[in-house]
Amino acid sequence: MHASAVLHIAVITSPIDVSALLATVAAPSAGATSLFVGTVREVNEGRAVTGIDYEAYQPMAESELRAIAEEACTTIPGLRVAVEHRVGTLLVGDVSVAIAASHAHRAPALDGARQIIEALKQRVPIWKQEHYVDGARAWVDPTSSVAAPTV
Amino acid sequence: MHASAVLHIAVITSPIDVSALLATVAAPSAGATSLFVGTVREVNEGRAVTGIDYEAYQPMAESELRAIAEEACTTIPGLRVAVEHRVGTLLVGDVSVAIAASHAHRAPALDGARQIIEALKQRVPIWKQEHYVDGARAWVDPTSSVAAPTV
Amino acid sequence: MSIPVLLFASYADAFGARRLDVPVGAPCRVDALVNALRSLPGGTRLPAAPLVAVNRVWAAPDAMIAAGDEVALIPPVAGG
């Protein structure tokens, strides 16, 4: 069994290269890779979205992402992980987050990627302001059902 | 919510292009994509593997793959699916199977990809003969713990 | 008076062929065909309940095989 490894963690403004993430976690010992990709959707809670501004508390976002990845590598020995989150202004269809997790076997790889995206959504200090077709903007607040309009 | 769709199913001999699969299931309505990739591992059950010959009962493999994908799209409304399995002689690190499943939300996308790989392993008439460093070859029989050596 | 059967992977190796004309008349039950296969050279290497597909669909032991059906003996699958 290959050693667990957090191979790459980054919060970036440039486009995410999912192929590079897959290559990063590839290994002769890995028989399975699970890649989760989050993309900007054209609608959220019934409102047409044209784009999203992602903002991060950069240093803490990176340290939390690394902590989450390391926790996954601890609970899942042999897991190899690479995660990127993109910030700045993204358009519909742009990739906002990508998580690649590989392992000798499929169940740990699938569990690993899922564990990471769920933790990311809870703990990583990143926020998104949705831009709507009518020109309105609102910070998304998952803790309340309605996005808090700010414009 | 986008309609469910089995966008692409193929059993091929050429290398699998995972980026193309991701593009196939991409949609403005999809906020999440789960890609599962199976690769040839350098070792299986303790024996060093140099490569694998994959053989398929081609027409039934395709029809079972399509049936599995359609079942996933039925149980998970809004799921968009693309699946490719590669046959022929593959080397360590080559991609043998790739499943892309997208959806508006992450849980259905993650569930969909997983449901498909599990069903594929149960029902799709494809077989693998592992090549070992000592020149031996053996068809893998998941129903028995030991691969049945044939050479 | 025989039924052609497609063979794959370990079963093709066992019988030394990818296609075999099994000396049994159609129509017949799947399990009857399997029993006939057991008595052919290499047939002893078949497991207790080998999987069979008729016209590319999984077939139960009591399913009927008609003349002209595409019959395949399916080793334990190992895709992915």
Place this chain on the structure above:
Amino acid sequence: MSIPVLLFASYADAFGARRLDVPVGAPCRVDALVNALRSLPGGTRLPAAPLVAVNRVWAAPDAMIAAGDEVALIPPVAGG
């Protein structure tokens, strides 16, 4: 005699700034700092229990803030 607090996203909008010097002396508890923030213009828009990070680590309401610590008020996160 104030503690600089980093603000982000909806909180930066609420207070009209990305950084605020909160008129309270260090050391002080996290919840004391939050209460001081509530009384500033825009402070009423804070939720009941806003998240706070001290030196980039989540801090409980009873955690202590020392002089020089990096303190950030963290709106409900929405990554991914």
